[in-house]
Amino acid sequence: MKAITINRYGDKNVLEEQDVAFPVPTRDQVIIEVYAASVNPIDWNIRNGLFKEMLRFSFPIILGWDVAGKIVEVGSDVTNFQVGDAVFAKPALSPNGSYATYTAVNSNYLAKIPENLSFEEAASIPLAGLTAWESLVKLTNLQKGEKVLIHAGAGGVGSLAIQIAKSIGAYVVTTASQANEEYVKNLGADQVIDYRTEDFEQVLHDIDVVLDTIAGETLEKSCRVVKPGGRIVSILGNPDQTLADEYNIKVSGYWVFSSGFGDDLKQVAKLLANGKVKPQVGHVFDFTEENIRKAHELSESHHAKGKIVLKMK
Template identity: 55%
Template sequence: MKAIIIEQYGGPEQLKEVEVPIPTPEANQVLIEMHATSVNPIDWKVRAGHLKEMLSFEFPIILGWDAAGVVKEVGADVTAFKVGDRVFARPDTTSNGCYAEYIVTEEKYLARIPHNMGFGDAASVPLAGLTAWQCLIDFGQLKSGDKVLIHAGAGGVGTFAIQIAKSVGAHVAATASEKNEALLQSLGVDTFINYKEQDFENVIADYDLVLDSMGGDIQERSYDVLKAGGKLVSIVAPPDEEQAKAHDVTAGFLWLNPNGEQLQELADLMENEQVKPIVGHHFPLTEEGLQEAHQLSESHHAKGKIVINVRP
């Protein structure tokens, strides 16, 4: 099968197209014929070597941790899925990722793709959608009437976070550039903050939760919008514990845990049209396609998700 691999850390030019064997599922796994995957920041951070202390993979590495496709084979212990099912998943973070024509993954990570959704849209959901879910629902315990600030609202995690927050009845503020205001308004944002012209800490106050996807100065300034007893969750850098204590805030760093049951809950929200994926870019599963997709993701100017089409 075709796969896009890296054999050493470096820039996008390290992404190479090769032929590798089709993997064989173990007893608790399924073999998925891939139709689409997507690019997330973790992909190029691994490629560049930024996470080599945390993820000690051996080369060659197949990047990508979003899967959407059709079940082609099931292991002996698999009971909930059968050959022919349309599924999506956020597999385990291993060196055998999803930039490939086939993958294997554990049954527990699978969910059924909503009937009203194609493979490309489905592939954009698992990593970003589950990250948003676990930040807001698991860590943030967000509920109706709460106020949440979502940084980088037009990004992959941001667009899902806005919609998940609205689905539970929260008041949502989000930062983005002026060109993305209409998009965020369409997703239900209550307070739009143009980060190029406004300092968010001068616009809002007494919030229950902040979802930080920027780190640095933005993370530090985010404490100023939280009320006493509020929460800050970051997906880019562990917050300073002393700073959190000084503001009487609970702060934490979230590393996604793949979870098929939560992904199915997201699928149900999408089936009921309460949440929709925002896909801004499509590239083919080729050496050149992945190199361009990585460059776009690293620019931080992608609008919504970047999807890789594995099959036409």
């Protein structure tokens, strides 16, 4: 079958089309014919070797950890899905990702695609949607009426996090460029801070929750705008506990690849089905070696609005 693989670590040019073996499901897996996938920063961070010591993958590596498609085969222990089901998932972190025409996924990572979504829209959701959902709902327990700061609101995670926070009933503050101000307001942001001309640390105080998607100096400044007892979650590693102690706040890091997430994805699917959350597909690329290189280049620029989707069918 066709896949886009890497056979060494490096820049976008190491992405290449390759014929690989058709996946064989374990007892608790299904085989999905991939209709669409999407590009996330984890893809090109693995491609450039950032996680090579931690992951120890053998080449060739098929990147991609968002998938939407139809089930064509089920393992012997799978009882809650069947051939023909339209599903989406954030597969387990393995060297056999979704930049391929078929992929194997554990059944506990799956959810059925809401009928009001296309495959491209569905593929844009799992990793970013689960990151936003679990950060706001599970890790920080965001409540109705609380004030949340979401950094980079126009990005893949931020654009979904704004909508999830509004569905909870929170007051949403976000950082974005002036060019994206109307976009994030339409998503539900109550207050927008232009990160190019304003210092959010000088504008904000008494924030209950921060979703940090940037880290570094932004994370440190975020600690100073959170009220005592407030919560910060960073999707870019574990924050320094000394900052939490200094400002009397709770900080945590988020890693989306720790276990199966089918139940949480079903909760996100409910929000999608009732229109409380809408997919934010900013760019669609057909499934070719050249186009995936372009998609990676765009993602690495940090100027993509919404999600970058790969269309297989």
